[in-house]
Amino acid sequence: xxxxxxxxxxxxxxxxxxxxxxxxxxxxxxxxxxxxxxxxxxxxxxxxxxxxxxxxxxxxxxxxxxxxxxxxxxxxxxxxxxxxxxxxxxxxxxxxxxxxxxxxxxxxxxxxxxxxxxxxxxxxxxxxxxxxxxxxxxxxxxxxxxxxxxxxxxxxxxxxxxxxxxxxxxxxxxxxxxxxxxxxxxxxxxxxxxxxxxxxxxxxxxxxxxxxxxxxxxxxxxxxxxxxxxxxxxxxxxxxxxxxxxxxxxxxxxxxxxxxxxxxxxxxxxxxxxxxxxxxxxxxxxxxxxxxxxxxxxxxxxxxxxxxxxxxxxxxxxxxxxxxxxxxxxxxxxxxxxxxxxxxxxxxxxxxxxxxxxxxxxxxxxxxxxxxxxxxxxxxxxxxxxxxxxxxxxxxxxxxxxxxxxxxxxxxxxxxxxxxxxxxxxxxxxxxxxxxxxxxxxxxxxxxxxxxxxxxxxxxxxxxxxxxxxxxxxxxxxxxxxxxxxxxxxxxx
Amino acid sequence: xxxxxxxxxxxxxxxxxxxxxxxxxxxxxxxxxxxxxxxxxxxxxxxxxxxxxxxxxxxxxxxxxxxxxxxxxxxxxxxxxxxxxxxxxxxxxxxxxxxxxxxxxxxxxxxxxxxxxxxxxxxxxxxxxxxxxxxxxxxxxxxxxxxxxxxxxxxxxxxxxxxxxxxxxxxxxxxxxxxxxxxxxxxxxxxxxxxxxxxxxxxxxxxxxxxxxxxxxxxxxxxxxxxxxxxxxxxxxxxxxxxxxxxxxxxxxxxxxxxxxxxxxxxxxxxxxxxxxxxxxxxxxxxxxxxxxxxxxxxxxxxxxxxxxxxxxxxxxxxxxxxxxxxxxxxxxxxxxxxxxxxxxxxxxxxxxxxxxxxxxxxxxxxxxxxxxxxxxxxxxxxxxxxxxxxxxxxxxxxxxxxxxxxxxxxxxxxxxxxxxxxxxxxxxxxxxxxxxxxxxxxxxxxxxxxxxxxxxxxxxxxxxxxxxxxxxxxxx
Numbered sequence: 001x002x003x004x005x006x007x008x009x010x011x012x013x014x015x016x017x018x019x020x021x022x023x024x025x026x027x028x029x030x031x032x033x034x035x036x037x038x039x040x041x042x043x044x045x046x047x048x049x050x051x052x053x054x055x056x057x058x059x060x061x062x063x064x065x066x067x068x069x070x071x072x073x074x075x076x077x078x079x080x081x082x083x084x085x086x087x088x089x090x091x092x093x094x095x096x097x098x099x100x101x102x103x104x105x106x107x108x109x110x111x112x113x114x115x116x117x118x119x120x121x122x123x124x125x126x127x128x129x130x131x132x133x134x135x136x137x138x139x140x141x142x143x144x145x146x147x148x149x150x151x152x153x154x155x156x157x158x159x160x161x162x163x164x165x166x167x168x169x170x171x172x173x174x175x176x177x178x179x180x181x182x183x184x185x186x187x188x189x190x191x192x193x194x195x196x197x198x199x200x201x202x203x204x205x206x207x208x209x210x211x212x213x214x215x216x217x218x219x220x221x222x223x224x225x226x227x228x229x230x231x232x233x234x235x236x237x238x239x240x241x242x243x244x245x246x247x248x249x250x251x252x253x254x255x256x257x258x259x260x261x262x263x264x265x266x267x268x269x270x271x272x273x274x275x276x277x278x279x280x281x282x283x284x285x286x287x288x289x290x291x292x293x294x295x296x297x298x299x300x301x302x303x304x305x306x307x308x309x310x311x312x313x314x315x316x317x318x319x320x321x322x323x324x325x326x327x328x329x330x331x332x333x334x335x336x337x338x339x340x341x342x343x344x345x346x347x348x349x350x351x352x353x354x355x356x357x358x359x360x361x362x363x364x365x366x367x368x369x370x371x372x373x374x375x376x377x378x379x380x381x382x383x384x385x386x387x388x389x390x391x392x393x394x395x396x397x398x399x400x401x402x403x404x405x406x407x408x409x410x411x412x413x414x415x416x417x418x419x420x421x422x423x424x425x426x427x428x429x430x431x432x433x434x435x436x437x438x439x440x441x442x443x444x445x446x447x448x449x450x451x452x453x454x455x456x457x458x459x460x461x462x463x464x465x466x467x468x469x470x471x472x473x474x475x476x477x478x479x480x481x482x483x484x485x486x487x488x489x490x491x492x493x
Numbered sequence: 494x495x496x497x498x499x500x501x502x503x504x505x506x507x508x509x510x511x512x513x514x515x516x517x518x519x520x521x522x523x524x525x526x527x528x529x530x531x532x533x534x535x536x537x538x539x540x541x542x543x544x545x546x547x548x549x550x551x552x553x554x555x556x557x558x559x560x561x562x563x564x565x566x567x568x569x570x571x572x573x574x575x576x577x578x579x580x581x582x583x584x585x586x587x588x589x590x591x592x593x594x595x596x597x598x599x600x601x602x603x604x605x606x607x608x609x610x611x612x613x614x615x616x617x618x619x620x621x622x623x624x625x626x627x628x629x630x631x632x633x634x635x636x637x638x639x640x641x642x643x644x645x646x647x648x649x650x651x652x653x654x655x656x657x658x659x660x661x662x663x664x665x666x667x668x669x670x671x672x673x674x675x676x677x678x679x680x681x682x683x684x685x686x687x688x689x690x691x692x693x694x695x696x697x698x699x700x701x702x703x704x705x706x707x708x709x710x711x712x713x714x715x716x717x718x719x720x721x722x723x724x725x726x727x728x729x730x731x732x733x734x735x736x737x738x739x740x741x742x743x744x745x746x747x748x749x750x751x752x753x754x755x756x757x758x759x760x761x762x763x764x765x766x767x768x769x770x771x772x773x774x775x776x777x778x779x780x781x782x783x784x785x786x787x788x789x790x791x792x793x794x795x796x797x798x799x800x801x802x803x804x805x806x807x808x809x810x811x812x813x814x815x816x817x818x819x820x821x822x823x824x825x826x827x828x829x830x831x832x833x834x835x836x837x838x839x840x841x842x843x844x845x846x847x848x849x850x851x852x853x854x855x856x857x858x859x860x861x862x863x864x865x866x867x868x869x870x871x872x873x874x875x876x877x878x879x880x881x882x883x884x885x886x887x888x889x890x891x892x893x894x895x896x897x898x899x900x901x902x903x904x905x906x907x908x909x910x911x912x913x914x915x916x917x918x919x920x921x922x923x924x925x926x927x928x929x930x931x932x933x934x935x936x937x938x939x940x941x942x943x944x945x946x947x948x949x950x951x952x953x954x955x956x957x958x959x960x961x962x963x964x965x966x967x968x969x970x
Contacts (some may be wrong), residue, residue: 083539084537084538084539090538092538097538100538102532102537102538102539103532103537104532104537104539104540106539201541202539202540202541203539203540204539205538205539206538206539206776208775209775209776210775236543237541237543238541238543239541239542239543239544239776239777239778240541240775240776240777240778317772318772318775320573320770321571321573321581321582321583321770321772324573324575324581324582324583325536325538325580325581325582326538327575327577327582329577329641330535330536330580331537340577340633340639341575344575344577364770367573367770367771367772368768368770369768369770372770372772376772
């Protein structure tokens, strides 16, 4: 029997149901993998061995009783540490929440528990999900399993690295400007940002409320669809959650792309900052889709050039309010002072890292009297243009394709002191956060340095079925998933 | 030169909905501190607000009560400022697109009816409550430490903003008083000034009499009663007028009413004013009120005080009595009493007289007693047909209010029913006549003075239960 930690969710599901191995066996394999890799990678902030062991035993007895809560029963899943978990410390990688143990579960956590999955622990991220490399964590950086000198991407770098290395079979991340798709691309795994509102945000520590969306990381497109179906659906606790019927992401996985219309986004197919190898891999992917029966056209979306600027006004503006609650009054860090104001200032001064402070300042400024119209309101107008561009594009194509990120994983420290260079890493992913449309990254190959390349598929709102259909075809053509296990097993474990 | 005051009032009213504005926690500030709380109203990381539909409907009712337009598409916004008893350090409120706009309220003044514009009515959430322990002032500046109770946090709060249409403190007081009557009639808040479930801020500036411009505006906070509102405004008029007369300028600022000292004190200047950095609340979708919903709310709108007043006048009350009895405390009871057959004037007299006096003495309000409209009807009937004397009726009412039962039951049980049956009383009259031959003789001679003496004897013989009027009639024949 191969190492259980290398199994996909669906393969593990078969083994659990056939009795080939138990949920505890599976969890132990994942724990063993974590033990081998954590010292080098640091994907996790917290591993809840006791809670996971109990959940595995519960899944086993459910199987014995003949109870089956679906494909995630007994499957070890990791959670980005910005999703609150009852009785498990949740910090969002910030010093300001050190030691905070939430009294409630995020909706996605409750849904995973109801589905019988085994929560392994909480993964590392850029503090409050602000960053593209997982270097902005107050608890130390996470490294890329493909090359520990490089970053795993971010902000959901821990969740991406854990799935890539087998210390989780699947994980959840959150994507505000690319924080699922870009690390998925850097780590050679599948990452999905669903349509805004498809997955409840209740219990997700907010960065930018109108952009944040939770989604899955897995090693295969099919697994991602399974995990997404388990967490999607209306939640009365989240007023922005979608109330209609949930599209079935699994419905078209085997349908191929015959007759589908695919658009290649002109503005994302080269230019300054784009790695030619990434562009070549994207073009090769599209050619294969054409050979498989899709029609391909290039589509220009002029507004995407302004999307990054708009994003860096809207997201900081929202975060400046969302992070105001961390003041030392009710929970988390408190640094004393001689007045309430001083206590709050001291707490926030010590508790937040530099990137978080930068964004709070940016956002506060953008919302200030006299500047609101020039910055925040103007950014919202650009947002409308982006939405219009997408809607126009989807009149003529079924999905859009681009690189997920302009480059493959960069070196640790390479962009840490240059925020603008770091921000450019999300240039391909940000527009669909502004529009609320779904997007995902699928690995298609390796660059000359042996680092994974991801291709991004974008679809209209609630277009998950067609997005996954194309992703599944790309996965079949690239045959990357099998190679991924081989390649990552070369990493020190 | 004479100066004229320009006054606008911002009123906050806490709704008494069963649950809070954005979560299912009960609205109940009497519980142990921090017991009616959840992740949402504590602003825990990850928690999200969900709009309370009832609160929206009640806000629409207030809007209708103030003759506002209900806005079909309104938006919640975040109002950003740091305050320790505000859990998220932003308040979910409304900014550029409030729920209700362009209303008005007519108030009675010495110069007749004055129409005060209502700029807007919007929804927001209340904060928690801080108590500052140690120090003499009870304010945070010299406290040893502070405690925060979040039970109130998230309570639905309505902000009602008037146009600067008032010219005297008395008008401001009349406006707030009428507003309170409306809120009470709608049944959406207990509107208790002493508990802070209704509170107001004043904006006041002075301008030369007869001109139309606006002077420099001062905002006054911390006025906890109608009386302090009036006093604070009077103080400000004097202070600002003095400044202007002496050739100084009024400084735009926020001032704090110091009740003890009877004066306003500077709190913060315009330069120190907060920049609230409002922006649309991304956690809540815009609020859509369609016509059907608005019609449903309108259909359930109870009678407003002004409507009640004119209806009561139509029943034969003079305007003053109608205004008195139409108040929130007594209006519904009055309507019920008339419905039950009471004579309107008598019912109004009972309610505005004895009932209010009794409830004030006992520190309660009529709605909190077992008194019903039927009781009042019964009482006035019993007095009208002579079964209760005026003093006995008062006594009966007291026991009814204390919960001893209906007037019939109380009068029976306490033996307070007058002997008003001629047949029954005749025996006593005959006995008194037989016992007092001298007086009878005098009466026969036409000495009317002796009649009073004989009535007294009948009363005495009946143990005080005889109806004196009937006794007099029987004695005279």
